[in-house]
Amino acid sequence: MQFDVGNSSAKWRLLVAGEVVERGRYQADDAASRSALLDCAPAPQAIWISSVADEKSNQALAAMLRERWGIEPWFAVSEAETLGLHNSYAQPERMGVDRWLAMLGARASHAGRLCVVDAGSALTIDLVGADGVHEGGYIIPGPGLMERALLLDTDRVRFSEAADYRLQPGRSTAEAVRHGIALAQAAAVRQALEVAGEGVSLFLTGGGGSWLHEQLGGHGELVPDLVLDGLQLMAEIRAN
Numbered sequence: 121m122q123f124d125v126g127n128s129s130a131k132w133r134l135l136v137a138g139e140v141v142e143r144g145r146y147q148a149d150d151a152a153s154r155s156a157l158l159d160c161a162p163a164p165q166a167i168w169i170s171s172v173a174d175e176k177s178n179q180a181l182a183a184m185l186r187e188r189w190g191i192e193p194w195f196a197v198s199e200a201e202t203l204g205l206h207n208s209y210a211q212p213e214r215m216g217v218d219r220w221l222a223m224l225g226a227r228a229s230h231a232g233r234l235c236v237v238d239a240g241s242a243l244t245i246d247l248v249g250a251d252g253v254h255e256g257g258y259i260i261p262g263p264g265l266m267e268r269a270l271l272l273d274t275d276r277v278r279f280s281e282a283a284d285y286r287l288q289p290g291r292s293t294a295e296a297v298r299h300g301i302a303l304a305q306a307a308a309v310r311q312a313l314e315v316a317g318e319g320v321s322l323f324l325t326g327g328g329g330s331w332l333h334e335q336l337g338g339h340g341e342l343v344p345d346l347v348l349d350g351l352q353l354m355a356e357i358r359a360n
């Protein structure tokens with residue numbers, strides 16, 4: 121069983137003989153999502169976790185899983201080097217492990233230079249050379265965080281009507297905010313690709329990955345399970 125615990129929610133999937141047989145989304149405060157997770161059958165052989173949540177939530181999750189199945193979960197940590205992927209951070213463990221695993225996952229399916237985008241609570245963009253060296257990356261507030269920042273520190277950006285995330289200029293406060301956010305998210309990826317230059321293959325993942333893929337005109341490869349795919353790879357080398 122594998123978990124991708126982000127700042128919005130925890131995604132999980134259960135594999136049997138390499139095939140995904142069940143998957144779900146778990147939120148600690150949602151009883152139905154807890155039952156769905158804990159009632160999923162059959163019992164897992166091992167539990168692997170990618171988490172960017174705080175230590176307290178990680179411990180609570182581990183305790184719940186331990187109690188249910190008697191298995192001690194393994195938490196992946198970003199490393200200086202994994203499977204030829206080289207971290208650019210002086211303190212590798214400080215890089216969000218979801219970023220590290222998404223890069224690992226992408227590298228497994230493409231040998232060349234990569235741009236790996238994870239559209240979650242935050243939008244992360246990471247560049248990896250064909251030689252496996254992490255060239256660097258970007259951490260940008262995601263749509264929800266951008267909207268909250270505007271509401272928090274302005275007096276008149278207020279709205280109650282619904283508005284979609286579109287690239288056209290907005291004609292109300294609601295639209296101007298939502299369309300502005302859409303523009304910022306899509307433009308960030310485009311600009312990162314421009315800064316990176318030629319010969320970069322784009323991979324997209326995360327809850328907003330499909331939306332972003334659409335905004336980019338279908339450019340790049342959408343891989344919803346990129347973090348979990350990377351987790352699988354990292355866990356395999358650890359198990360062998």
Ligand SMILES: Nc1ncnc2c1ncn2[C@@H]1O[C@H](COP(=O)(O)OP(=O)(O)O)[C@@H](O)[C@H]1O
Nearest residue numbers: 126127128129240241262263264326327328331
């Ligand atoms: N239907 C959707 N359309 C566009 N974006 C979405 C949709 N559902 C979720 N999102 C985006 O996905 C984000 C959550 O993605 P997720 O990968 O679960 O985040 P995290 O890894 O932080 O838990 C939300 O902040 C939102 O921006």
Ligand SMILES: CC(C)(COP(=O)(O)O)[C@@H](O)C(=O)NCCC(=O)O
Nearest residue numbers: 126127172214215216240241242259
């Ligand atoms: C940037 C992130 C918040 C993204 O998290 P997510 O959007 O998936 O919830 C996460 O990767 C993180 O907490 N990173 C630690 C800082 C760093 O990567 O340098």
Ligand SMILES: [K+]
Nearest residue numbers: 238240242244
């Ligand atoms: K992210």
